[in-house]
Amino acid sequence: MLRQDPARPRASRLRRLGAALVATVAVAATAAGCGTAPTAMSVPTPPAPGAPADPAALNAADVDAWLDGLLPAALQRTGIPGATVAVVRDGEILTTRGYGHADTGTGTGTGTGTGTGQPVPVDPDRHLFRVGSVSKLVTAVAVLQLVQSGDLDLDADVDEYLDFTLPRRYDEAVTLRHLLTHTAGFEERVAGLIGLDGSTPDLRAALATDPPEQIYRPGTVPAYSNYGNALAGYIVEHVSGTPFEKYVDRNVLARAGMASSTFAQPLPPALADRMASGHDADGVAGPFEIVGTPPAGALSAPATDMARFMLALTGEPVGEGPLLDAATRELMQRPGLDATTLGTLADGPRMALGLFDESRNGRHILGHGGDTMFFHSHLQIYPRERAGIFLSLNGGGRGELDSHELRQAVVNGFADRYFPGTSDRPAGVDAQTSAAHAAAAVGTYTDSRGFCSNFLTTIGLVGRTTVSVADDHRLLFEPGPLSATPALYEEVAPWVWREVGGQRTLAMRVTDDRVTAISYDSAFTLLPVEPARATAVVVPVLGASVLVLALTVLSWPFGALVRRVLGRPRRDPAGRTARVLSRVAVAGALLALIGWAVNIAAVMGLQEVSAASLRTVQVLQVIGLLGVLPAGVRLVDDVRRRVGWHRVAASALILLALAGTGWFAVEFMLLAPSISY
Numbered sequence: 001m002l003r004q005d006p007a008r009p010r011a012s013r014l015r016r017l018g019a020a021l022v023a024t025v026a027v028a029a030t031a032a033g034c035g036t037a038p039t040a041m042s043v044p045t046p047p048a049p050g051a052p053a054d055p056a057a058l059n060a061a062d063v064d065a066w067l068d069g070l071l072p073a074a075l076q077r078t079g080i081p082g083a084t085v086a087v088v089r090d091g092e093i094l095t096t097r098g099y100g101h102a103d104t105g106t107g108t109g110t111g112t113g114t115g116t117g118q119p120v121p122v123d124p125d126r127h128l129f130r131v132g133s134v135s136k137l138v139t140a141v142a143v144l145q146l147v148q149s150g151d152l153d154l155d156a157d158v159d160e161y162l163d164f165t166l167p168r169r170y171d172e173a174v175t176l177r178h179l180l181t182h183t184a185g186f187e188e189r190v191a192g193l194i195g196l197d198g199s200t201p202d203l204r205a206a207l208a209t210d211p212p213e214q215i216y217r218p219g220t221v222p223a224y225s226n227y228g229n230a231l232a233g234y235i236v237e238h239v240s241g242t243p244f245e246k247y248v249d250r251n252v253l254a255r256a257g258m259a260s261s262t263f264a265q266p267l268p269p270a271l272a273d274r275m276a277s278g279h280d281a282d283g284v285a286g287p288f289e290i291v292g293t294p295p296a297g298a299l300s301a302p303a304t305d306m307a308r309f310m311l312a313l314t315g316e317p318v319g320e321g322p323l324l325d326a327a328t329r330e331l332m333q334r335p336g337l338d339a340t341t342l343g344t345l346a347d348g349p350r351m352a353l354g355l356f357d358e359s360r361n362g363r364h365i366l367g368h369g370g371d372t373m374f375f376h377s378h379l380q381i382y383p384r385e386r387a388g389i390f391l392s393l394n395g396g397g398r399g400e401l402d403s404h405e406l407r408q409a410v411v412n413g414f415a416d417r418y419f420p421g422t423s424d425r426p427a428g429v430d431a432q433t434s435a436a437h438a439a440a441a442v443g444t445y446t447d448s449r450g451f452c453s454n455f456l457t458t459i460g461l462v463g464r465t466t467v468s469v470a471d472d473h474r475l476l477f478e479p480g481p482l483s484a485t486p487a488l489y490e491e492v493a494p495w496v497w498r499e500v501g502g503q504r505t506l507a508m509r510v511t512d513d514r515v516t517a518i519s520y521d522s523a524f525t526l527l528p529v530e531p532a533r534a535t536a537v538v539v540p541v542l543g544a545s546v547l548v549l550a551l552t553v554l555s556w557p558f559g560a561l562v563r564r565v566l567g568r569p570r571r572d573p574a575g576r577t578a579r580v581l582s583r584v585a586v587a588g589a590l591l592a593l594i595g596w597a598v599n600i601a602a603v604m605g606l607q608e609v610s611a612a613s614l615r616t617v618q619v620l621q622v623i624g625l626l627g628v629l630p631a632g633v634r635l636v637d638d639v640r641r642r643v644g645w646h647r648v649a650a651s652a653l654i655l656l657a658l659a660g661t662g663w664f665a666v667e668f669m670l671l672a673p674s675i676s677y
Helices: 013-017 060-078 132-148 176-180 204-207 226-240 244-253 303-313 326-333 341-348 402-418 431-441 455-461 535-568 576-606 609-628 628-641 645-667
Strands: 082-090 092-103 364-372 376-382 387-393 443-447 463-468 474-478 487-493 495-497 505-511 512-519 523-527
Touching: 060 082, 060 092, 060 402, 082 402, 082 645, 092 303, 132 176, 132 226, 132 244, 132 303, 132 326, 132 364, 132 376, 132 402, 176 226, 204 226, 226 244, 303 376, 303 387, 341 505, 341 512, 364 402, 376 402, 387 402, 387 535, 431 463, 431 474, 431 505, 431 535, 455 463, 455 535, 535 645, 576 609, 576 628, 576 645, 609 628, 609 645, 628 645
Parallel strands: none
Antiparallel strands: 082 092, 082 387, 364 376, 376 387, 443 463, 443 523, 463 474, 474 487, 487 495, 495 505, 505 512, 512 523
């Protein structure tokens, strides 16, 4: 259900989802951490600025030939089992194509081939794929239908439509406009995101029970939020008096002629045997995924139905009638916020209501990507050209970036082949001004889609972006936004930067001559890392502390053995209490760090972690932190009794190591009262 944060494909499965955050968490994760070099299948080179190339004829024959030449080889190269594609143009479904296998015949998948032991080819008209966060477009349509009817107000406080209380840090209202543009300010949430247990989710319980904290002022920081979109879906349910799944089935899916699509979990019997199986990196089919907050990512649909949905989004007559009237559809497709709250971030890519601005070649393109653990999808529409393309994959491939790069190759390749053009490039900024602006942007940044109130704050240590000056007035991003490799940017308008040789654009917000936010995608923002959390500070402190604690523990049996072999007497009993307590603290701190590593890895794998496990680790962490006191007493006692420089040095190092791990625990919220995630 997560939209992958492709700028963070190194940061675990959470980042790989969307925002594998998780995610993301990367996504990757994407978003969401280890770097992966680009594979041979990279995103198409952006067309060079200048005269547009002649477009290929956008007809079924050409599209089929193009897709046939691209996808089979890509699936074989990456190990992705199957793909389903749909293309629309001028009110018609131009083509639907299936490639590879809906089920490989291996594993425990719930798809159409389960139990046969034989691979089943993808049928784009028959086989359902999980579209992940592309589902959010259906939710946005449902919200706007009720706005159109007058039942909802985009700019009213959502408290008017809820039967539970949202957490608030700021006095400003949280509105549906904020929810649909990912600017309500919520931190990321992982627990209950995707499960495999076959249970039926309870939307209200998932949202009302222990909701995420609000960490940004509403309307000011684009920060992708599954919770926010799901909350919009619950408002549809609560105001309409109809369960969300039934509302969208009747008012969105049925109206668009999407008879084979559903948000139901598990699938209804009539559709269950048509479900394509999702596959892991080894190509083994997995079970049907249960999305804990259905509005954010539970849709299952075949490519043919997604083609009808694209037609409906472009205003074409399909199914039982238009999903939205012309004015509301236009409202959905224009930027949802302006400089009033976004400031200069409004000069960069901005969210429409549920749709990302993915413009390319000077064309207005709106879209949305989506990832579950097994499925990876993308949808784009061209409102002015009355065209669209949808792609879904039922596996991520063997490489960390495979599914992301393949999707980009398809959607960008589609744009470059059929809708080439010149990318509007402003005149630029003079070198002196640009150099000053570049200097203000230098630093280390982390993604706005993250955690601030609990132990998962530690995830912010991976997937960071370093910004430095290059060529006096350009900026080098390492890694580049939406990339795994460095990217060079030049200023093309005040505080607006564009990738050199590319089309990616970002905008900056400045406070007191320092950059305080960099918007690099419609719902993703880079924020400066606090000095105390800088990698250059945290890694040496934590690494040295862990090394000292580990060596201390290892020295205990070794020291006892040496004393026994050499017949040396035990240490003076004076100060024994402080030494014992400091040893307990050393063991507690080291076990706590191991416990955090195990639990965080489980969370990033979307496994449930018990409260008892987390509280136990916190107790161990407290023991380590409190051990600073007896360790200090031990050091003073050793100095006072002149036990020798080596013992004094050892006592000092133990004190510093306990202080270092204690500081890390406090700074990164390991001891926070809330263990929600």
